[in-house]
Amino acid sequence: MSAIIEIEGLGKKYVIGHEKNARYETVRDSIAHFGRGVWQRLRHPLLPNRERVDLEEFWALRDIDLSIERGDRVGIIGSNGAGKSTLLKILSRVTEPSTGRVKLRGRVASLLEVGTGFHPELTGRENVFLNGAILGMSHREIRARFDEIVAFAEVERFLDTPVKRYSSGMYVRLAFAIAAHLEPEILIVDEVLAVGDASFRKKCLGKMGAAQSEGRTVIFVSHNMQAVKQLCNRGVVLRAGGMSFCGSAEDAVDHYLKGDKGADSIANLTDAVEMLPNDPVFRFDEIRLTQDGEEIDRVDNGKALEISMSYRVFKETQGLRVYFDCCDAEEVLLFRSFHDEDCDTIPTVAPGSYRSRVVIPANFLGPTIYRLVFRATIYNQRTLPPVSGISVLLNVEQAGRYNRAYLGDTFRGKIAPCLDWKTEPLDAR
Numbered sequence: 001m002s003a004i005i006e007i008e009g010l011g012k013k014y015v016i017g018h019e020k021n022a023r024y025e026t027v028r029d030s031i032a033h034f035g036r037g038v039w040q041r042l043r044h045p046l047l048p049n050r051e052r053v054d055l056e057e058f059w060a061l062r063d064i065d066l067s068i069e070r071g072d073r074v075g076i077i078g079s080n081g082a083g084k085s086t087l088l089k090i091l092s093r094v095t096e097p098s099t100g101r102v103k104l105r106g107r108v109a110s111l112l113e114v115g116t117g118f119h120p121e122l123t124g125r126e127n128v129f130l131n132g133a134i135l136g137m138s139h140r141e142i143r144a145r146f147d148e149i150v151a152f153a154e155v156e157r158f159l160d161t162p163v164k165r166y167s168s169g170m171y172v173r174l175a176f177a178i179a180a181h182l183e184p185e186i187l188i189v190d191e192v193l194a195v196g197d198a199s200f201r202k203k204c205l206g207k208m209g210a211a212q213s214e215g216r217t218v219i220f221v222s223h224n225m226q227a228v229k230q231l232c233n234r235g236v237v238l239r240a241g242g243m244s245f246c247g248s249a250e251d252a253v254d255h256y257l258k259g260d261k262g263a264d265s266i267a268n269l270t271d272a273v274e275m276l277p278n279d280p281v282f283r284f285d286e287i288r289l290t291q292d293g294e295e296i297d298r299v300d301n302g303k304a305l306e307i308s309m310s311y312r313v314f315k316e317t318q319g320l321r322v323y324f325d326c327c328d329a330e331e332v333l334l335f336r337s338f339h340d341e342d343c344d345t346i347p348t349v350a351p352g353s354y355r356s357r358v359v360i361p362a363n364f365l366g367p368t369i370y371r372l373v374f375r376a377t378i379y380n381q382r383t384l385p386p387v388s389g390i391s392v393l394l395n396v397e398q399a400g401r402y403n404r405a406y407l408g409d410t411f412r413g414k415i416a417p418c419l420d421w422k423t424e425p426l427d428a429r
Contacts, residue, residue: 106185
């Protein structure tokens with residue numbers, strides 16, 4: 001039986017511009033540069049001004065060869081910027097490849113970004129029909145599945161409300177419900193499920209599992225390694241636009257966690273912050289992880305770890321919260337910490353620049369790999385960009401007080417608090 005998806009020599013190239021260093025110019029220089037810019041625009045109206053911009057070729061994907069059989073559940077994993085979303089956009093026919101080709105044998109339903117295919121001025125009811133039509137459903141199909149879609153999305157109360165007033169979680173509920181009930185041969189889901197609550201994510205995973213049992217093919221991108229292992233039978237690891245591993249989901253997760261950390265390392269945290277999209281309300285400026293005042297790339301668990309988040313607020317906002325999740329290597333949440341946990345009322349944050357700091361005490365984290373995910377949100381409204389958070393892998397090494405007298409004893413568990421035990425003799429009776 002031929003594969004339902006065949007990818008051969010796939011590559012995607014972008015041309016990106018870098019503004020040249022600004023310099024002081026004479027009036028004559030300015031006139032000359034302006035004239036050359038006008039001439040360039042007349043010859044190449046779609047290209048940036050070469051007088052002001054250096055152009056660079058960037059390969060988001062290169063030399064990808066992959067064959068996917070009908071009924072496969074394939075998890076695509078990799079660091080930020082590895083090319084996962086670009087691959088899904090090509091498979092969804094959102095963008096064309098620069099090299100190679102893709103063969104798809106079946107109807108495709110995609111959920112790539114929150115609200116893709118929705119019109120903000122239309123109601124939820126109207127967008128069900130609009131988005132369903134975009135995805136290839138007939139009017140009869142949509143009407144037959146309408147009640148099931150609405151019930152799955154749990155947005156009955158807001159069905160006749162314009163979706164511009166929906167939270168990001170409500171957007172994703174409705175968008176996923178439409179895509180999942182299209183009953184496609186191929187279902188493509190990006191990591192937008194990160195904005196849903198735990199019960200809805202569980203329901204989505206169940207729906208994708210049901211799609212597989214019916215013989216459909218699922219392509220799933222996520223930073224949640226546990227979900228990838230639970231849902232997928234195959235895994236593909238992307239690194240810097242290339243495919244570094246293809247095999248079972250278990251082996252792919254193991255390969256990624258042990259040897260493919262790439263852009264998720266602490267060393268690349270500054271670049272991840274600088275590449276954030278703009279938002280009218282909020283922006284992260286800097287996230288730093290330090291021990292003894294020094295920036296680190298590995299954590300000594302015998303020392304306190306200080307986390308510092310600097311950010312700007314552009315509008316007065318009630319319920320603005322910055323926080324981080326501490327997960328294990330398979331994305332199981334161990335704990336979450338908000339910057340305003342000691343507040344008695346929901347605070348209003350004035351425009352300005354802020355820095356929030358928190359300390360994880362020494363001898364608390366055990367010697368293993370964790371993932372820290374930094375996020376910001378407006379309470380009960382929306383998650384601020386990036387929706388999936390800024391994620392780094394944290395390699396904690398044993399250097400603290402754990403079992404110093406028993407060097408051969410192995411570490412057990414994920415958290416390693418040094419609790420204050422006291423032992424005293426009791427009088428013999």
